[in-house]
Amino acid sequence: MTDRAPGPAVPDxxxxxxxxxxxxxxxxxxxxxxxxxxxxxxxxxLSEPRTHLAGQHYVVRLTADDGYTASRSYSVSSAPLDPxxxxxxxxxxxxxxxxxxxxEVVEVGDELEVRGPIGGWFVWPxxxxxxxxxxxxxxxxxxSMLRLARHLGRSDLVRLLVSVRTPGDVWFADELPGPxxxxxxxxxxxxGDARPVGRLTAGDLPTTLPDEATAYVCGSTPFTNHVTxxxxxxxxxxxxxxxxxxxxxx
Amino acid sequence: xxxxxxxxxxxxxxxxxxxxQYDTGSTWPVLSAEATPHLSTDEYTLxxxxxxxxxxxxxxxELHELPPSTYEGPIHCVTxxxxxxxxxxGVSVDTLLGVTGLQPEAGFVMAVSHTxxxxxxxxxxxxxxxAWVAWEVDGEPLQADHGGPARLFVPHLxxxxxxxxxxxxxxxxxxxxxxxxxxxxxxxxxxxxxxxYQGD
Numbered sequence: 001m002t003d004r005a006p007g008p009a010v011p012d013x014x015x016x017x018x019x020x021x022x023x024x025x026x027x028x029x030x031x032x033x034x035x036x037x038x039x040x041x042x043x044x045x046l047s048e049p050r051t052h053l054a055g056q057h058y059v060v061r062l063t064a065d066d067g068y069t070a071s072r073s074y075s076v077s078s079a080p081l082d083p084x085x086x087x088x089x090x091x092x093x094x095x096x097x098x099x100x101x102x103x104e105v106v107e108v109g110d111e112l113e114v115r116g117p118i119g120g121w122f123v124w125p126x127x128x129x130x131x132x133x134x135x136x137x138x139x140x141x142x143x144s145m146l147r148l149a150r151h152l153g154r155s156d157l158v159r160l161l162v163s164v165r166t167p168g169d170v171w172f173a174d175e176l177p178g179p180x181x182x183x184x185x186x187x188x189x190x191x192g193d194a195r196p197v198g199r200l201t202a203g204d205l206p207t208t209l210p211d212e213a214t215a216y217v218c219g220s221t222p223f224t225n226h227v228t229x230x231x232x233x234x235x236x237x238x239x240x241x242x243x244x245x246x247x248x249x250x
Numbered sequence: 251x252x253x254x255x256x257x258x259x260x261x262x263x264x265x266x267x268x269x270x271q272y273d274t275g276s277t278w279p280v281l282s283a284e285a286t287p288h289l290s291t292d293e294y295t296l297x298x299x300x301x302x303x304x305x306x307x308x309x310x311x312e313l314h315e316l317p318p319s320t321y322e323g324p325i326h327c328v329t330x331x332x333x334x335x336x337x338x339x340g341v342s343v344d345t346l347l348g349v350t351g352l353q354p355e356a357g358f359v360m361a362v363s364h365t366x367x368x369x370x371x372x373x374x375x376x377x378x379x380x381a382w383v384a385w386e387v388d389g390e391p392l393q394a395d396h397g398g399p400a401r402l403f404v405p406h407l408x409x410x411x412x413x414x415x416x417x418x419x420x421x422x423x424x425x426x427x428x429x430x431x432x433x434x435x436x437x438x439x440x441x442x443x444x445x446x447y448q449g450d
Contacts (some may be wrong), residue, residue, distance in 0.1 A: 021449025022434070026251065062256040070258055071270055071330050097259045097272075112251055118447060120433035121283050169355040221280040221395055228285030238285045239366065245281050 004207040022050075024061065025112045029084070029106055035171040038105055039075060039137060041089045049084035052076050053214065054144040055123040055244075058088060062098060072098040073141040074118065075218075075244075077172070079147035086116075089171065091137040091194030091246075122216060122244045126152055129210050133200075133227050135219025138246055139171050139236065142218060146181070157178045159206040163199070163223065182206075202230055220245040256330065266331055268441035274331035280395045281329060283429070286366045287295050287394070287415055294399050296346075296383060297418035303351030307418075310399065316341045316349075319382060321405060326441040328408040343376045343419070351377035355423035356371055361402045361413040362420060366386035369428035370437065373421070380406055383416060408446070435437060 027044035034040050043209050054076075061071040078087035092103045108114070124130050124145040132142040139162050147156045160181045166188040176183070184204050185197050193211055195204075217227045224243050231250060254406065267273060285318045289312040294429050299305035308316075319342040324334040352373075359371050383401035385392050392398035397414030412431050436445040444450060 019267065022447055025450065040258075062253045063251060064256050064258045065252050068258045070272065071257075101253075101256055110254055111251070112253065115447070118434050121429070125278065161298060195358055225395070227285055231307075232285060238287065241285045243284055246278075 004222050006031040019085040022115050022118060023048075024115045029066045029108050029110045029112065031199035032106070032108060034051075035089060036169055038092045039171055040092070041087050042102065042106065042112075043087050044112065045084065046084050047156060048084065048113070049249075050117060051083045052080045052086065052117035053120070054080055054126065054148045055141045056117035056119045056144075057141070058114045060098065060102070060116065061113040061115070062101060063113065070097050073118070075144070077140045077143040077147075079144055079151050081122075081148075081151060089137070089140040089143070097228075097247060102200065103148075105124070111118075112159075122218070122242050123149070124158075124214075124216060126154070128157065128160045131206065131209055131213050131215045131220075131231075133163075133189065133215065133217045134160070135227075135232075135242055136165070136169065136246075137171070138217075138219030139176075139242070141219075142216060143172050143176075145216065149177075149180070150178070150182070159209060161191050161200070161204060163219070163248060200227060200230060202234055204229065205234055215241045216244075217241060219246060221245050264334075266334070267328060268326055269444050270327055270446075271330055271332040271441065273372065275334050278333055278396070279329070279331060281327065281410075282367075282395075284367065287365055289328060289364055289394070289399055289415060291399050293301040296400065296416065297327065298346050298350045298421065299418065300378060300421035300422050301356040302352040302421050303353060304346070306346075306350050308346075313341055313383065313385075313400070316345050319345065321382060321384075321403065325405050325409050325412075326407075326438065328446050329433065332441075337388050338382065338384045338405075339383045340400065343381040343402075343423070346383065346400065346419070347377065347421075350366070350421075352421065353423075356421045358422045358425045360420040360422060360426060360428060361411075362417050363413050364415045364417045367413055367415070367429050369402075369411050370415070370426055370431055370441055371407070371411055372423065372438070375404060375407060375411075376402075376440070380404065406440075408436075408441055410435065411439050 025048045031043040057073045063069045074088040077089040092099045110129045134142045162183045167190045294310045297307040303321040311349040321338045326332045382403040402416040
C-alpha cells in the first residue's frame with residue numbers, strides 16, 4: 001500500500017500496559033505548587049494506585065451539582081515511581097473553564113475525579129536514547145521522562161531542549177538545570193546567556209545522540225511543526241519522531 | 251461526584267452536542283502523533299485493496315474525476331471538543347467501494363496513512379453515506395496539519411477514526427486494532443455512547 005517507513009503504527013512493548021482499561025477514580029489534592037505565573041502543579045493521591053509510563057496523561061472531570069461536567073487531559077509530570085501519586089501540571093488559559101478552576105478554586109484536600117493513565121505512544125520506556133524537545137507547557141510530559149532518567153541514573157540517554165519566551169516562563173525551574181538540559185529563550189534571556197534570543201534553530205539540536213534515538217516533541221502545533229521540520233532537515237527519519245500537540249482547549 | 255466549588259460555564263445547550271463534549275467555536279485544534287508530512291498532490295495516491303474484487307489505486311486527478319460528495323455538520327474529537335457547521339467535500343467511500351467491489355468475507359476496514367498511522371473501522375461505519383475521503387473544508391483545500399491533501403472522514407465517530415493523510419483502505423475479513431486502538435482508545439469510538447477509551 002505504501003513503501004514509506006512506518007511511523008506510529010510500529011507497536012511498542014509499553015502499549016500492553018498502556019492499553020489496559022481505565023476507570024474513573026477519586027484523587028485527593030495533596031499539594032499545589034506554582035510553576036510560573038500561569039502554570040501550576042497539582043500533586044494528587046490516587047484512591048486506586050496505578051503505575052503510569054513517563055509521558056502518559058490523565059483526564060480530569062469536574063462535575064457541577066446538577067450533573068454538568070467538563071473534562072480535560074493533562075500530562076503527568078512526575079516520574080512513575082510511586083503508583084499512588086501523580087503530578088499534573090496545568091497551564092491556565094484565558095477563560096479556561098477547567099484550567100481556570102484548577103488554578104483558582106482547587107485547594108489542598110479537595111477531591112477530583114480522574115481517569116488514566118492514558119496513551120501508549122508518547123511514552124519513554126526508560127532504556128532507549130531520547131531527544132526531548134518541549135515548547136512552553138510542552139515540557140510537562142518530558143519532565144516525567146527526565147525525572148525517570150535521573151532516578152535510574154541514565155541521564156546519559158536523554159537530552160532535553162526546552163524553548164520558552166522568557167526566564168519567567170520556565171516550568172520546574174528549580175529542578176530542571178543539569179548537564180542534559182538546555183533552555184532556549186525566544187523573547188528575553190537571562191543575563192549572560194550566550195545564545196541569541198529566537199526560535200529554535202538547527203544549531204540548538206544536540207550533536208551527541210546516537211542514530212537510533214527517538215525524538216519526543218511536545219508543544220503547540222506551530223512549535224511541533226517547526227521542530228519536526230528541523231529534525232528531519234538534520235537527517236532524522238519521520239518514523240523516529242513522536243509528537244504530542246498541546247493547545248488551548250480550556 | 252460533584253466537585254467542590256465547580257459550577258461550570260455552560261454554553262447554550264444544543265441537542266447535537268454529544269455527552270462530555272463542548273463547542274470549540276471557530277477554533278480548530280490540531281492533534282496528531284507524528285510529524286506533519288508535506289505531501290504534494292502530484293505524488294498523492296489512494297489505494298483500496300484486501301477483500302475486494304478489483305484492488306484499485308487512484309491518483310489525485312483520478313479521485314477528482316469521481317462523483318463529488320459533501321457533508322455539512324459537526325465533527326467530534328475524543329479530547330472533548332466538537333466543531334459545528336463545517337462543510338466538507340471529497341468522494342464518498344461508497345463510490346470507491348463501488349469501483350473495487352467487495353468480497354463476501356469483507357467486514358472491516360483498516361485505514362492506513364502515508365505516515366504509517368492506522369485506524370480500524372467496521373465496514374458498516376464507512377458505507378451507507380457515512381464516510382468520505384475528503385480534501386476540501388469550507389471551500390478551501392484541506393491543510394496539511396488537518397490531514398491534507400486528503401484524509402478519511404467519518405464524522406459520526408470520534409475524529410481519530412478520520413485518518414489524516416490517508417493512503418488507503420485495507421478491506422479485511424476480521425477486525426484488528428489500529429494505532430490509537432492499540433494505545434488505550436476504544437475500538438469503535440461512537441461519541442454519543444462516549445466510547446473514548448478501552449473499557450467504555
